[in-house]
Amino acid sequence: MPVEEIKLTARFKVDLTDVDEATISEIHRLFKEYRRIVNELIEYAHSHGATSPRRLWYAKYRELRQRYPTLPSHYIHTACQLTAGIYKSFIEMKKLGMCEKERPIFKGRTIWLDRQLFRLDVEGWRASIAVHGGRWVALRLLHGRYHEKFKNMRLGEARLVLKDDGNLYLNVAFHQAVMLPEISADAKVIAVDVNENAIVYGNDDFIERFETNEGIIRTRYFLKRRRIQSRIRGKWLRARLLEKYRSREWRRIKEIYHKAVKRIIDKAKEADVKIIIMEDLKHLNRKNTGSKELNGRLHRWSYSRFQKILEYQAKLCGLHVKYVNPRGTSKTCPICGDELEESSNGRRLMKCWKCGLEEDKDVIAVKNLVKRYYEECMDAKLPKTSFNGRRQIDVGSPRSPRKPPNEKREEGQKAQNAKLTFLPPLSPQYLKSFLRAC
Ligand SMILES: [Zn+2]
Numbered sequence: 001m002p003v004e005e006i007k008l009t010a011r012f013k014v015d016l017t018d019v020d021e022a023t024i025s026e027i028h029r030l031f032k033e034y035r036r037i038v039n040e041l042i043e044y045a046h047s048h049g050a051t052s053p054r055r056l057w058y059a060k061y062r063e064l065r066q067r068y069p070t071l072p073s074h075y076i077h078t079a080c081q082l083t084a085g086i087y088k089s090f091i092e093m094k095k096l097g098m099c100e101k102e103r104p105i106f107k108g109r110t111i112w113l114d115r116q117l118f119r120l121d122v123e124g125w126r127a128s129i130a131v132h133g134g135r136w137v138a139l140r141l142l143h144g145r146y147h148e149k150f151k152n153m154r155l156g157e158a159r160l161v162l163k164d165d166g167n168l169y170l171n172v173a174f175h176q177a178v179m180l181p182e183i184s185a186d187a188k189v190i191a192v193d194v195n196e197n198a199i200v201y202g203n204d205d206f207i208e209r210f211e212t213n214e215g216i217i218r219t220r221y222f223l224k225r226r227r228i229q230s231r232i233r234g235k236w237l238r239a240r241l242l243e244k245y246r247s248r249e250w251r252r253i254k255e256i257y258h259k260a261v262k263r264i265i266d267k268a269k270e271a272d273v274k275i276i277i278m279e280d281l282k283h284l285n286r287k288n289t290g291s292k293e294l295n296g297r298l299h300r301w302s303y304s305r306f307q308k309i310l311e312y313q314a315k316l317c318g319l320h321v322k323y324v325n326p327r328g329t330s331k332t333c334p335i336c337g338d339e340l341e342e343s344s345n346g347r348r349l350m351k352c353w354k355c356g357l358e359e360d361k362d363v364i365a366v367k368n369l370v371k372r373y374y375e376e377c378m379d380a381k382l383p384k385t386s387f388n389g390r391r392q393i394d395v396g397s398p399r400s401p402r403k404p405p406n407e408k409r410e411e412g413q414k415a416q417n418a419k420l421t422f423l424p425p426l427s428p429q430y431l432k433s434f435l436r437a438c
């Protein structure tokens with residue numbers, strides 16, 4: 001039986017009500033020094049073109065250790081790793097023209113804690129964080145029923161996050177190994193396609209549709225944020241309100257995603273499906289999206305979040321998750337393989353001139369994903385039951401599309417600066433009622 005590991009992140013708010021001044025100032029000092037170290041490492045990475053944590057470590061460890069002798073040395077290790085990550089994604093974004101800054105600046109809201117830098121008592125929900133001089137500060141974590149499931153999982157690394165409003169969070173990664181059944185050649189599959197307002201899933205026997213209205217929700221919050229930006233003068237209040245609405249927006253979308261995931265998994269069980277197929281977003285060409293660039297990026301971002309949720313929920317239920325190259329899946333005829341054109345009979349309909357197929361865009365995408373999955377198995381020139389070695393299908397690695405850590409923020413900012421042109425058409429009444437509402 002193949003064993004796969006899933007990773008889940010638990011988010012805890014730190015209870016700061018009965019924490020004394022000394023502890024708080026100790027934590028703030030930690031954030032301040034960590035920020036200084038990371039920014040110094042970025043400076044070095046930028047001037048020497050260093051993108052590997054190892055190289056940063058060799059170049060700067062000794063010097064930093066001398067300057068911060070009481071700081072636990074593992075903070076320097078994680079700072080090197082964090083810096084390498086930040087700098088690599090910065091280069092990637094710079095290449096794509098998505099970033100105007102000369103070099104990245106770390107605002108110092110996050111500290112990466114490896115296993116040597118924190119301890120977690122899951123019975124009492126208390127965390128200890130290593131601080132200066134080999135001491136530890138104990139923090140009480142606010143927790144709920146949602147956190148119970150983590151008690152049986154293996155503890156990983158963590159991030160300590162300081163929000164603009166002064167709240168402190170501890171995001172802890174947990175790991176769990178899951179046993180998945182062997183895949184046979186005739187195993188049933190479900191392909192999942194996500195577009196702006198709906199999640200469409202199915203196979204050759206059935207296709208179902210789950211309306212998410214995500215595009216509409218995003219438009220609503222976009223207008224709200226833009227209004228805050230133009231109306232609120234106070235910097236602090238503005239940042240607070242923007243943060244509030246950004247997290248509220250994500251919470252709403254996440255809730256919808258969880259409902260959709262539940263529906264898909266229930267359907268998979270009902271139809272005796274063993275494999276869930278999704279697009280491997282890594283293959284999408286980011287440059288070629290033209291004027292819809294921003295929309296596309298927001299969509300990809302939330303699509304990758306959706307994929308993560310579906311992937312771990314599916315694996316917990318014993319389903320395999322595979323990613324296939326989505327290139328051309330929305331434009332190719334699933335029957336004859338000819339190129340499709342937009343039909344004149346409806347906005348979302350596509351037509352094949354060769355075989356006469358006329359079908360909804362999303363249905364075509366789903367059928368093509370299913371087809372692509374079988375093609376990729378065949379291509380491997382291996383018996384279907386042993387395609388584990390294939391890179392494209394990649395059984396065994398909980399692979400999710402990589403996302404530069406600061407892209408989310410970038411997107412948020414871009415969204416606020418962007419013009420309205422990319423948004424779906426709205427009636428004037430609709431717009432007015434929103435503007436009044438926020
Ligand atoms: Zn055709």
